[in-house]
Amino acid sequence: MIRIARPLAVGLAAVAALTACSNPNNNDNAAGSAASAAPADKKLSIGFFGFAKANSFAQATWAGVQEYANANNAEATFLDSNFDGPTQVNQLQDAVTSKRYDVVIVQANDGTAMVNPIKQAVAAGITVVVEFTPVGGKYDTAAPQVPGTINIIDPPTxxxxxxxxxxxxxxxxxxxxxxxxxxxxxxxxxxxxxxxxxxxxxxxxxxxxxxxxxxxxxxxxxxxxxxxxxxxxxxxxxxxxxxxxxxxxxxxxxxxxxxxxxxxxxxxxxxxxxxxxxxxxxxxxALPEKAEGAKAAELGIKKARGESVPDSTVACEALTDYNCLGTKEALTGKTADYSD
Missing domain, CATH: 3.40.50.2300 (Response regulator)
Known part of the structure; x- marks a missing residue:
């Protein structure tokens, strides 16, 4: 599971439900349709701003993003910041300027530094999915800290x-x-x-x-x-x-x-x-990170096409029946997402 501004863990950890986190099955606060919904036959472009291409955890996320994108008329690109926060900020700012992507999925190396470029992306009409780690100053919640974003998060606390x-x-x-x-x-x-x-x-x-x-x-x-x-x-x-x-x-x-x-x-x-x-x-x-990557792509594509999706999802609640607490009993019959 499980880390994150350098060689990651991500390792990665889990899950007592927090009242501050939104229920992933509750659409009362669902992220609304994009300002200009993409037609169903348009091939969407997704930019995945992952931790680092060399990291096994980020590669598991990437595999899920690619798999869902390829099956749903979208094309994804991995933008490698190599665990460097300022590089990732510059990459996203460049993407906003060029309007290259319809959807961006962000694994933030520095959740505070990424706030402004993500605000810029939202203002430019780009669908933004914040994945795995929060963007903002709070680490105990999956709730959006930048308005207009979709969040599928494993809160660090x-x-x-x-x-x-x-x-x-x-x-x-x-x-x-x-x-x-x-x-x-x-x-x-x-x-x-x-x-x-x-x-x-x-x-x-x-x-x-x-x-x-x-x-x-x-x-x-x-x-x-x-x-x-x-x-x-x-x-x-x-x-x-x-x-x-x-x-x-x-x-x-x-x-x-x-x-x-x-x-x-x-x-x-x-x-x-x-x-x-x-x-x-x-x-x-045991957070199934490939499944989380696929879910991030699903939420982003659906919103870009005008569908209403939840703006807040706690990953371990939504993607596992064991809240990521991977004891031998809980993992029986389950397969790991990646190899270190």
């Missing part, structure tokens, strides 16, 4: 709370007494990660974890995860549960061999599923 919920459950599988939990941050001082980390740590403490360690940065690669785990074990050899991006935990997991430690990942990769199914990890936050 909801992600963090879901990781904490699974972490507390994992404690019961490795200890009968107090439980020491380590939360490996994605990136330090990155707004999305900061919001997710704070939500996870608060929920772990409120849920009864004996100690919560959150000062190690696991990042979104096996190498960074391995380094964080080495430092963690030196400082806290008695840790019981480790939570982090699925990529980071792939590097961290081998270091726990022979120790009574279990893991909770943040990502929907084939590797994460394999760890959970084998019992090496207790669970992973």
């Amino acid at each position: 909801v992600n963090g709370e879901g990781l904490a919920k699974m972490g507390l459950e994992a404690c019961k599988t490795v200890t009968d007494g107090g439980c020491k939990v380590a939360y490996l941050q994605g990136f330090a001082n990155y707004p999305l990660d900061t919001a997710r980390t704070e939500a996870a740590v608060n929920a772990l403490k409120a849920g009864g974890a004996t100690e919560v360690i959150s000062n190690f940065v696991g990042g979104y690669t096996p190498d960074s995860g391995r380094g964080a785990m080495q430092n963690l074990l030196q400082a806290h050899p008695d840790v019981n549960v480790v939570i982090g991006s699925s990529q980071a935990l792939q590097g961290a997991t081998p270091l726990a061999a022979g120790k009574k430690i279990t893991f909770v990942g943040n990502g929907n990769s084939t590797q994460a599923y394999d760890f959970v199914n084998k019992g090496t990890w207790y669970a992973t936050y």
Whole structure:
């Protein structure tokens, strides 16, 4: 599941329903028809402003976007910002000026910096879908923060709370007494990660974890995860549960061999599923990102053609029957969206 302004997690995390988030099945606040609806026989052009072409998570989104677009008289293009916020801002501003796209789908590297260019896109009559991460200053909601946009979001705070919920459950599988939990941050001082980390740590403490360690940065690669785990074990050899991006935990997991430690990942990769199914990890936050990409394309195309669609969708509520809480039981019979 699951990150995001550099090598992503996205890893990626989950889902206690927030009252601030709109019900994805409620059309009372539906995004209305575009100012000038495209005829059904017009081939629409979609610009996908993804995190980075080199990122497996963004590639899963892209696969869903392409699949839906190709089946519904639309053509999609991946604009690669390579995790760079200013580059992505410039790309979208250029797209607004050139009027190249009928629909844009945005995975924001910097949700605050993208506010103005997205406002410009909406004002220019372009259908805008904000996908996965919020655009604006709030990280606890899927509700639109830029008027006129369609939003299909996994709120970072909801992600963090879901990781904490699974972490507390994992404690019961490795200890009968107090439980020491380590939360490996994605990136330090990155707004999305900061919001997710704070939500996870608060929920772990409120849920009864004996100690919560959150000062190690696991990042979104096996190498960074391995380094964080080495430092963690030196400082806290008695840790019981480790939570982090699925990529980071792939590097961290081998270091726990022979120790009574279990893991909770943040990502929907084939590797994460394999760890959970084998019992090496207790669970992973399993957001079906390819399905989310397809849904983003569907909502954007429908609105561009004049249909009314919801302006706010909480991804894990709409796309899964397990709120992305991917325990072994929940993932039985399900297939991962991508490989790390």
